[in-house]
Amino acid sequence: MDCLRIKDFNQGMRIDGIYLIKSLDFKTTNSNNKKYIDLYLCDKTGEINAKFWDAKDEDKDRLKESFLAKVSGVVLAWQGSLQLKIDSISNLEDMEGIDLEEYVQCAPYRSEDMVDAIYEYINSMKNKELKDITSYFIEENKEKLMYYPAAKKNHHALRGGLLYHTLTMLKSGEALSSIYTFLNKELLYAGIILHDMCKMDEMDSNTLGFVKEYSVQGQLLGHISLGVGKIEYVGESLGISKEITMLLKHMVLSHHYEPEYGSPIKPMIPEAEMLHYLDIMDARMYDMEKALKSTSVGDFSERIWSLENRKVYKPNLE
Numbered sequence: 001m002d003c004l005r006i007k008d009f010n011q012g013m014r015i016d017g018i019y020l021i022k023s024l025d026f027k028t029t030n031s032n033n034k035k036y037i038d039l040y041l042c043d044k045t046g047e048i049n050a051k052f053w054d055a056k057d058e059d060k061d062r063l064k065e066s067f068l069a070k071v072s073g074v075v076l077a078w079q080g081s082l083q084l085k086i087d088s089i090s091n092l093e094d095m096e097g098i099d100l101e102e103y104v105q106c107a108p109y110r111s112e113d114m115v116d117a118i119y120e121y122i123n124s125m126k127n128k129e130l131k132d133i134t135s136y137f138i139e140e141n142k143e144k145l146m147y148y149p150a151a152k153k154n155h156h157a158l159r160g161g162l163l164y165h166t167l168t169m170l171k172s173g174e175a176l177s178s179i180y181t182f183l184n185k186e187l188l189y190a191g192i193i194l195h196d197m198c199k200m201d202e203m204d205s206n207t208l209g210f211v212k213e214y215s216v217q218g219q220l221l222g223h224i225s226l227g228v229g230k231i232e233y234v235g236e237s238l239g240i241s242k243e244i245t246m247l248l249k250h251m252v253l254s255h256h257y258e259p260e261y262g263s264p265i266k267p268m269i270p271e272a273e274m275l276h277y278l279d280i281m282d283a284r285m286y287d288m289e290k291a292l293k294s295t296s297v298g299d300f301s302e303r304i305w306s307l308e309n310r311k312v313y314k315p316n317l318e
Contacts, residue, residue, distance in 0.1 A: 007045035007294060009082055013075045018092060019043055020103035021069050022210055026060060037063070041071065041084065043103050046294070048075075050084035066208055068092040068103065080302050104208050107160035111146040114163040121170050121189050129240045130190045133248070136234055137197050144200045152203060152211040154306045155283035159209030162200070165286075166193060169278045176274065188271045191251035195275060198226035224262045227252040251275050288312050 003017030019041040027038050037052040037059060050073065052059075063069070073086040092098075107114065118138065125131040138145070150156035150165040158164075169192045177185040202218030203211045217226065228249045235245035251272040256263035257280075267273040284307060291301035291312045300311040 003043070005045040006041070006043050006048050009048060009075050009084075011075055011077045011082060014073075015075060015084060016072045017070075018068050019071050020100065020208075021063065021065050021067055021091075022047055023212065024063060024065055026055065037086075039086075041069070042105065044105060046105065048082055048084050049078075050086050052086040052089055063089065063091060065212070066100070066206060066210060068098065068100070100208060101159070105158040106209070107156075107158060107164035109160075109164065109167075111160045111163055114160065114167050115142065115145065117167055118163070118170065118193065121174075122193070125186045125189065127186050127244075129238075129244050130186050132238050133231070133234060133240055133244075134190050134193045136238060137194055137230075141197065141200055144205075147207045147209050148200050148203075148205050149209045149211060150196060150199065152214070155286045157211075161209065162196060165196065165282060168282050172278050172282065173274065176278075180270070180274070183270055183274060187247060187251075188274055190248060191255075191271055191275045192278065194227065194231060194248060195252050195255050195279065196223060196227075198223040198230055201226050201230075222262055224252060224256065247271075255279055 003019070004013070004015060006019070009015070020043065022040040022042045024037055024039045026035065028035055034053070035055045035057075037055045039050040039052065040047050041050050042048075050071075069089050069091050071084070071086060072088045073084045076083050076085050109117075115138065119135075122131055122134050122138070125134070145163055147159050148163075149158055149161035151161070156162065156165040170189060173188050173192055174185070177183050177188060202214060202221075202223040204213055204215050205211045231245060231248050231252065234240075235248070247269065250265075250269065251267075254263050254265050254267045254272050255276050257266055257276050267276055287304055287306050291304055292314050295301040295312065295314045297314050297316045300313050303309045303311050
């Protein structure tokens with residue numbers, strides 16, 4: 001069945017197609033206590049919030065997350081964003097032979113290729129301890145890395161997003177290390193590889209890269225604290241020197257820069273400072289690129305929460 005891609009939705013369009021249910025929540029209206037379903041539908045090109053009003057109790061049994069659904073409805077504008085008002089929805093009964101990844105936003109490169117590219121950076125390291133600890137983290141988490149996103153909703157929240165974020169930062173770090181030649185390039189690479197590794201403990205993701213909830217330890221501790229603890233444990237297990245273990249812990253601990261964002265201390269070595277700016281630069285460039293893809297030339301994007309609620313302008317330039 002040919003379906004209109006979500007990226008091509010516009011206000012007023014009538015939609016009849018097959019889309020993947022990324023998430024659904026059964027809720028009750030404040031005004032009259034009527035039941036409704038709040039959903040996110042997605043395909044390979046994007047996602048859209050949807051509402052199914054006047055839901056029934058039996059809908060809880062017949063509709064399931066991470067399943068394809070036949071959907072009919074109309075696209076509306078709501079608070080500056082598009083929203084789908086669903087008239088009818090039902091799970092696709094026969095999904096045999098259907099590749100669900102065709103309905104999922106994925107990183108632009110194959111996960112296997114991104115892991116190989118990251119290993120090229122690891123194998124270039126002359127410092128055996130940095131090579132050993134980064135290799136350990138990749139090997140230990142290799143299966144999850146194939147699908148884990150870098151976030152639940154914000155930057156790189158797509159299948160393979162954590163690998164994509166890491167690899168892009170490595171490429172940027174390599175380029176900037178050729179300018180700021182006093183940096184210890186290998187230490188910077190190691191910090192990049194390890195800085196978000198414990199997001200896989202912080203969030204619960206399925207193999208499609210959908211995060212439903214943060215884990216208990218993720219909510220209580222966060223990926224920064226988890227990462228520092230994991231580096232301490234692995235460093236001791238592998239016999240990594242206290243100096244290198246301390247430097248890596250400092251880089252992870254300080255990479256969010258501010259206490260309100262989870263970092264109790266600011267960078268005190270240049271590699272940690274560079275890690276912070278590579279991280280925030282990659283996150284913001286990703287969010288800006290994503291916003292501009294759905295923005296017409298000469299227009300502003302919708303406001304983007306992760307960019308301090310700024311709008312992004314798309315100029316008319318070749």
